[in-house]
Amino acid sequence: MKTEQKMYTMKEALIFSQRIAQISKALWKSVEKDWQQWIKPYDLNINEHHILMIAFHLKGASISEIAKFGVMHVSTAFNFSKKLEERGLLVFSKKVEDKRNTYIELTEKGKNMLLDILEEFDPETNSVFQGTLPLKEFYGKFPENMEIMAILRNIYGKDFIDIFETTLDNIDKEFIEEDNRLIKKP
C-alpha cells in the first residue's frame, strides 16, 4: 500500500480555513447591512429582492433555479416567492413542456419595483463600496476577486458562475446612466 502524500499540513489547512471563514463572515455582514439598508424603503428582505433580481435577469426562472443561483433552500425560495406573488410582484406558472417545475415571472409591478430599487442605488452610502474605492483608485479598476470566483466555481459549478456573469452583463447592456441614476433602456 502506498502512503498517501498530502498536499498540505493540517496546520496550513486549519489556518487557511479560519482565514476564509472570518473574512467571509466579516464581508457578508457588511454586505448584508448595506443590502438591507438599500431595499428597506420597499419592505423587502434580501431573499425577496434576490428572487426578484434573478427572475428579472433570467426573464423568468424555476424555483430550483432561484434556489440554486440565490444560494437558498428550495423551501425558502418557494415561500418568499409565494409572498411576492401575494403582493402582485410575480406570477407562478407551469410550462407546457415541463410540468414538474414551478416557474415564476415578474409582473409589470414587480419589474417596476425592481427598476425603482436600481435607480435608488447609492454608492455613497454603501460601506463595502466605499471600502473598495481606494483599491479602484490605486489599480484603476474595481477588484474582480478571481481567486474567490475560482473557489466558488469549484463549489457551485460552472453554470452558477455563468448565470452570475450573465446577470452582471445584463446590467451593463440594458441600462443607461442619466443624472447619476440607472435607467433601463426602453
Added chain:
Amino acid sequence: MKTEQKMYTMKEALIFSQRIAQISKALWKSVEKDWQQWIKPYDLNINEHHILMIAFHLKGASISEIAKFGVMHVSTAFNFSKKLEERGLLVFSKKVEDKRNTYIELTEKGKNMLLDILEEFDPETNSVFQGTLPLKEFYGKFPENMEIMAILRNIYGKDFIDIFETTLDNIDKEFIEEDNRLIKKP
C-alpha cells in the same frame, strides 16, 4: 462651484456592488455550512464557537471586543456568552482597572472543548477547503485574499485585521501536528 468629478460611473458601481454581494453571499453560505457541520457534535452554534475562539486567542476578552472581532451585535455577544457561562465553558469578570466592561475568560472545560474541536478539524469534509485545493496546487500556496483583506481593513479598521492575524499566528505558534491532528503545545 466646482463640479464634483466622480471616480466611477453608477453602472460600474452597481456592477461591482452586485458582484461582491453575490460572491460574499455564496461564499458565506458555504463557509457557514462547513462550520456548522464541524461543531455540530459539540452542540454549539457558530456565534458560540466564535466567542470561545476569540476569548481563547486573546486570552480573555471584553464583550465589546468579542462583538467587534466576531462581527456580531453586543447583545448577541452577551447573550451567547451567558449561555456558555451556564454550561461552565467560560466565566464573567470585571477588571479592577476597568469596572465598566464585562470580561470573559474560558474555563478549563471551555479550553478543552475548544482544543477537542480543533483536533477534530477535517479538511476532507470542508467544501470551501476542497474548492480551494486546486488553487493551492496551481500556485503552490493557499490564496491570501489580499484584496478582500484591504477592503475589510477599510471597513472595520486596522485593529480588526491585527487581531485577525494574531489569532492565525497563534494557531501557527501554539499547535503541533501529530497523526494528522492538531495538538496544543504543552
